[in-house]
Amino acid sequence: MTTNDHPAVADLLARSHRLGADPRNTNYAGGNTSAKGTAADPVTGGEVELMWVKGSGGDLGTLRPEGLAALRLDRLRALKDVYPGVEREDEMVAAFDFCLHGKGGAAPSIDTAMHGLVEAAHVDHLHPDSGIALACAADGEELTKECFGEQVVWVPWRRPGFQLGLDIAAVRRAHPQAIGCVLGGHGITAWGETSEECERNSLHIIRTAETFLAERGRPEPFGPVLDGYQALPEAERRERAAALAPVVRAIASADRPQVGHFTDSDVVLDFLAAAEHPRLARLGTSCPDHFLRTKVRPLVLDLPAGAPLEEAVARLKELHAEYREEYRAYYERHADASSPAMRGADPAIVLVPGVGMFSFGKDKQTARVAGEFYVNAINVMRGAEAVSSYAPIEESEKFRIEYWELEEAKLRRMPPPKPLATRVALITGAGSGIGRATAQRLAAEGACVVVADLNGEAAAEVTRELGGPDRAVAVTVDVTSEEQIRAAFASAVLAFGGVDLVVNNAGISVSKPLLETTARDWDLQHDIMARGSFLVSREAARVMRDQGLGGDIIYIASKNGVFAGPNNIAYGATKADQAHQVRLLAAELGELGIRVNGVNPDGVVRGSGIFAGGWGAKRAAVYGVPEEKLGEFYAQRTLLKREVLPEHVANAVFALTGGDLSHTTGLHIPVDAGVAAAFLR
Structure with missing residues (x-):
């Protein structure tokens, strides 16, 4: 049986999860829990006393076995004999590493001594609001005695560390009737001989303090409402x-x-x-x-x-x-001279x-x-x-x-930050195809992503793939609507604070000969892509100007903005409009530190919402190939003879925004596997 399979570990994890699931008990990643027991020494086979304790940086509510540190109690308690005093107590943290048992596990936290030195099989150290309220009251010691009598002992403020562990151990010995203590300015610690008793004692302290504050406290502790400071509708x-x-x-x-x-x-x-x-x-x-x-x-x-x-x-x-x-x-x-910068x-x-x-x-x-x-x-x-x-x-x-x-x-x-860490990206048309692949790439590189799409369900699905609200949020937006675009950016800044990187990707394609292209076709094509990207860029520039952090605006244009193909007047003209928007905005927004660049893809068939929506069938008919062979057809007409996929376009977006091209603006990158007729001149 490994130590991770030990019954004490199972009880400890279950208790930790219950305590950590209720925010009244402790804050996220706050506090730590421990359990003591015996296990076989992997070398001698003899029984040794161990302690399992939540390691540095973990969270009780989601604690896993690998988040525990396992330590030999005999070695940990022997540290009392070599403790150099409170002025050098930080040295003891490095000593914990020499008390570890076995491989793996988490690094021991600063509170390890509190758990190991207290003579109890199970210990909880928590940060409940009610307990900290008593700990931070001007007369907290008297209030603790009034609230708990002799059951809970007051411990004056001391910075977490080895000495605090010694203090709490002394309290436990001097007050055998006590179930725990209130740590001045800090939180609470409770103990028990079984996991159930320890959890019961922790909850008793927390709930008793809650009741005391509610029944003993005055009704308006923050004073009267200030006129004009009430919440707006x-x-x-x-x-x-x-x-x-x-x-x-x-x-x-x-x-x-x-x-x-x-x-x-x-x-x-x-x-x-x-x-x-x-x-x-x-x-x-x-x-x-x-x-x-x-x-x-x-x-x-x-x-x-x-x-x-x-x-x-x-x-x-x-x-x-x-x-x-x-x-x-x-x-x-x-x-002082020893302080970090x-x-x-x-x-x-x-x-x-x-x-x-x-x-x-x-x-x-x-x-x-x-x-x-x-x-x-x-x-x-x-x-x-x-x-x-x-x-x-x-x-x-x-x-x-x-x-x-x-x-x-x-x-x-801590590991070094990813290239797009702290950056917030808003991508239009991100529910499928190039937009979806771009959202996935930028999120993988550390960006927070606003997934904007006319299809709200598709946008929501992409956000789930990206990991939920701490990584991405979905907004439903029609890019022809100024109101919806403003609302999308409002959602972005409320979710993540602002917007740094915008990808104009939303689009449709109307593939018809000139004489069959209606004014409605023309207007629809231009409203969504030319007008839509203009409106999105304008709103992005407003936010970026107010942030003062610079930014990136990327247009997913097209080879068709450069190369004149048949039966493509509405789409090709719109892409040419977008391509020139890149140049115009690069010239205008540079003084704000906003870079504007474009990507010119071609032949992105697989995964494309546009091709799946009928454009593929029409282009296949123009070129006289089966629709399912269209991607292969496009590949064979390129210099590299390679099919272009959505992720290849996403790679170009990252190349333009990931930091290495920090001095580049007004550029169009072809992602077409080599179409000589579309070479930029």
């Missing part, structure tokens, strides 16, 4: 959020590009409408998990909800300049009264989780203010954790 609120999102993203991305997330939940809106929100927001968050994601405090717009948009934008920019100065001063107050002075959380919260991170999940953590912080503030006053840990302690060498080492271990 939903439609107006989201319209304003969409207008502000690119500007706010520019604020959060001054040092390095960020992906955004928008939240307008009642928790956020009620907090921002209350009189005490400026004071509380300035105090910042307390739990280490919170402020590592949200920074020490958010940027808060100090204007009522109905302030003119231009005034709100101007004020946000002023506040951003002040925020950067204050953050630099915070860094300089506490940094300042990572960036932009806010991770931006709060706009009446509208909601914008949160930011290196990808969509990080941005979303940062927002969730700030909601946790609001709940903590509410609980603490209800029974006392909110008193987070000292600023100097926040700095020690934010710029902790162990956190810096964790950042260094």
Whole structure:
């Protein structure tokens, strides 16, 4: 039996999943759980005492066996004899590696000592809002005693580490009747001799604290509602959020590009409408998990909800300049020669009264989780203010954790970002063919993708293939409609904070001789592709201008925009229009750092929505070949004798946007396997 098959591991994983599934118990990736037991030593065959504990970076709700660290308890507990003291406690983390049992598993986290040194078979360390509310109340020790009596013990704030593990172990020995403790400024820890007892004790602490705060607390802990700061009606609120999102993203991305997330939940809106929100927001968050994601405090717009948009934008920019100065001063107050370099002075959380919260991170999940953590912080503030006053840990302690060498080492271990990380791509006609292949390629390279298509079901299916809302969102859009295009971009900026990369791919094809081509055929062809790509590019340019991050606009044009083939007047003329739009917009938008390029495919039959919709049959008839042989026919007329597939076009889009061609604009790349008549001159 491997240690992963051990009954204690199965119980530990089941308990972790139950605890992690309820956000009242702990935040995403927050807290850790452990179990102790005996197993056979793989060398001697003798029984050894082991501890399995959630490793660094995992999440309780989705914890798997490989997310556990397995350690020898005798070695772990022997570290007490060589512990050099609190000033050098960080050295103990490296020592955990020498206590590991077997191969594989996760790296031990900073909280490993807490679990190993406490004399209990099962230990839970969690970050429930109710527990942190008591931990961050000004008189938290007295409130903990009032709430729990002798059952739960108060432990004053101490940075996570080996010494905190020693402190909690001492509490366990000194208070044999206790089921756990409240850690000042931090969270809770509970224990039990069985997995069931430990889980029961954890939930008892959490639910008892919830009840205490609800029954003991005053009804309006954030104070009265400020006139003019109430939530705007939903439609107006989201319209304003969409207008502000690119500007706010520019604020959060001054040092390095960020992906955004928008939240307008009642928790956020009620907090921002209350009189005490400026004071509380300035105090910042307390739990280490919170402020590592949200920074020490958010940027808060100090204007009522109905302030003119231009005034709100101007004020946000002023506040951003002040925020950067204050953050630099915070860094300089506490940094010493051993501190890592300042990572960036932009806010991770931006709060706009009446509208909601914008949160930011290196990808969509990080941005979303940062927002969730700030909601946790609001709940903590509410609980603490209800029974006392909110008193987070000292600023100097926040700095020690934010710029902790162990956190810096964790950042260094992270894999390098993918080429399109932090970039948001909107692709029209992305439900099939070239658009679908482009969505797949850009997502694989790290981009967040807005899958836009007239066929909403097809767009939704592509987003599922790409991995869901943290990777992609679907929008149904008719590119001939200005209103629908605006709505599509509004959805994009609310989902991801902005748009950096737009691919004009939507299209149809009318294949008829001149005398059979009607004015309606001509208008339909030009409305969808020439007019549609113009409208999409115009809206993209507005967003990109407000972001100030540059951007890419790619046109999927065609060999037919260069080469004059038979029976193709409407399609060929429209593609020529698109090709010249590339040149015109490249010349106009370059000063904004927006690059505009094109791709000229030919003969993309397999997977193509256009060819499947009747165009293939008509072109096959023109060339006198069976429709199922059309792709082969196109291949044989090329110089390379190769069939062009949607993914080949997607490769060209990536080549233009992935970074290596950063100084190229106004270019058309042929992806036609070599059609000499379409060579660009």
